[in-house]
Amino acid sequence: MRRQIAVLLCFLTGFFVVVAFFIEQDPIPDINEKLDELLVIVFAFALVLGVVSFLQHHSKKIRRRDKGWTSSVISISSLVIMALLGIFESSIRGTGIIGDRTTFDWLFNWVFTPLQATMFSLLAFMIASAAFRAFRIKNIEAAVLMVAAIIVMLGRVSIGQVIFPQSLAISEWIMNNPNLAAQRGILIGAALGAASMAIRVILGIERPYM
Amino acid sequence: MKIGGIDKRWVYLLVAIGALIPIIKPLGLPVLSTPAVEALFEKIESLEPGDVIMLSFDYGPSSAPELDPMAESILRHCFQRDISVVVVALFPLGGDNQAKIALNKIVPEFPVVEGEDYVYLGYKDGGLAVLRRMAEDISIVFPQDNRGIPLEDIPLMQRVQNYSDTELSVSLATGIMGEWWAILVNAQFGQPVAVGATAVSAPKYYAYLKAGQMLSLLGGLKGAAEYETLIGEHYPELKERSQIATRGMDVQSIVHLIIIGFIILGNIVYLISRSERTRAGGRLASK
């Protein structure tokens, strides 16, 4: 019975959202917006589940002294500190460590933000090692790929226009023509696949949520 | 940790050195602008003093190095031309902060008044639903600005109810948010949209640019550097202040050259080892 209700609910909501795309008559647009808002509300409750899971997972690692358990101590401490600061400082401006900022702001600006930027900057190193490994001339296609990659990399930077002035025009042509054509082909295929998957889920043929 | 016989850490070290040198000693390499970026510049140039644009901060700290220079250049351009800016933040993790950082940096450079020449409406969660609602009435989504003042009491917002009261919407976006502006705000509501995206996301926006669903695309640090160059050419008094992305392009140039060098080196190593294997195989066969 529980399964049937879940499938029926999935069908009704999926069908309703499709209908709402075409029908403008009140109250359909309002209900459609309420469904969007409902997702946000459900997310908020699911976040509680996520935090509980996080605490359980890391507590277990600390208790058993698993590999990397000290990272778990830092993780739980960070969660608790930021949560408490966020809750209790949010209405009190001017009591922070620096000037008129809160401690929460300070930690966000000077700890969280640099950490995020650091992680993102790892991409530069990863792409270097990936490029070194990947662009091998094993066949004609790989050779074409390598040449195109070098031209686009030169066209994307100032020095490329000094070394190889035509690189900008050629790289723009590569991005706007073969690259765009391939992307559109994959996009169309993926969109059809997504629509097919959505129809299967709405009709209950596929039930990945159970 | 080896690739092609070379320890990966040497690769990382060389990339790190290549990134540091131009920061310490700027190279001053020229930056040429492209039509995709010039389109936004020309659009803002064509606006009259008093016209309004919307600027949306749809990115967080991880994309700040690429998108902050775009935000600063666009704000400088608008304020220089007395174009009013309605600023919003729609990205949950840091959009609000990035908007404040940009405004706090640029506003003191110009004689602009909050509430008249610009307004920051704050952050709102909701993604597509927010974009849809703003087409109807911005005050439904943002009943007050970031200072807590109701929109009806703000002179700028008294003449801006929704997208149709603005000339342009610019989204500085990470991930999927720029696409939302193109497929919803432009395609459904007819609002001219320009997107500033990180370099890794920029390729997917070309389709929208080509289809006319975006007026302009600023891709990555180069897009920001191109816009800074255009600002510098047309407004020399602003040139010195708008150099962050341009200096960053020096770093990108050197790192790109290092990566190209590694690709060529990797192929040389590969070809040498392949010919050695072929020769060894030939010797074995002949025995």
Place this chain on the structure above:
Amino acid sequence: MIRLLLAVSIILAGSPAEAQTDTNHFNTDSTDVLLADSTITATLVLQLSEDSTRILLDWTLGDSINVILERAGNDSVFATIGSFDPTINSFTDSGVSPGDWYMYRLLNGDSMKDLGAGASVEVPFPIEESRFFRTERTNALLLFLFYAATIVGYISIAKRGAQLFIRKIAGLDAVDEAVGRATEMGRKVLYIPGIMSVDNIQTVASMSILGYVAGKTASYGTNLEVPNKDPLVLATAREVVKEAYLKAGRPDYYNDDMVNYVSYDQFAFTAAIQGLMTREKPATNFLIGSFYAESLIMAEAGNASGAIQVAGTAELAQLPFFVVACDYTLIGEELYAASAYLSREPLILGSIKGQDLAKAVLVGLIILGVILSTSGQQWFADFFIQR
């Protein structure tokens, strides 16, 4: 039916305010009469928006004054809907309801006097009710119906027992091998279902594949870990894995900690995954779902740890990174076909065949569109524009 209002303009110069006579809909005699300001000319113009749900008001004034705009509805009681300084002369009123009547008037913002009967205007007939059907989306409806028909059609064919062919997908053939490898090495299988929430169709597809992988790890007794960025995905993934272990007859092997929550922040999640891969060295990594900038960091970390990696995404920008760093990559629609491929269920296979037919027809339409557009016939391409 959509009706457009003609712009209504009444120009009066300084005539004293009169109690509004009843023009069929309003009687303001007893409730709302203000002193008139006869020194300033005023024009108020009203127009209905194209979709008939908003009223567009424009005014011109003979003097530079602040004004107050008031609106009265069926109850004939005026209420202020805006105050404006002299630089502003238009307003869009979207707070109107279908079927109601409205009247507007301008007041001098300083003296609070009515700017004359001419600065009052009434909507001549009720606001149009919203349209039932959005006619500008007819093209989308037709394409949707055609697509749904092909899928349902082929599902019916599949139900009747027809043998449907699906081409080999190397990445999916490798799933069994990959899980087997982890079992032999005594190390875990790491499954990352992407970073987007459960409303993203790629995440839904990932859940299908997770169910299959979890079934295999249950049968082989292999450790499985599913770290999540999104709490909704956490809840769904737990149900999927629990169900898979139950179906495999190994409910005792399941514990909630296998499917855990890491962080909602993109790069905090990435840092955690990178640390997990480096420390625990899973034998097999599945990176299946929607990924963004973190894809290369995760894939490279997995590659460095020596794991066999199967990736799958429909994010165009991330596909090159996965192709470079992973052993197998499911590209775009292969991700959505995975459930059909792995389960070989006739109904799901039927939907894939229907999808293929629709794609073939679309290719034909594209070619036709290219020919017609090149020869100057734009109407065909215009039909497909999204509105």
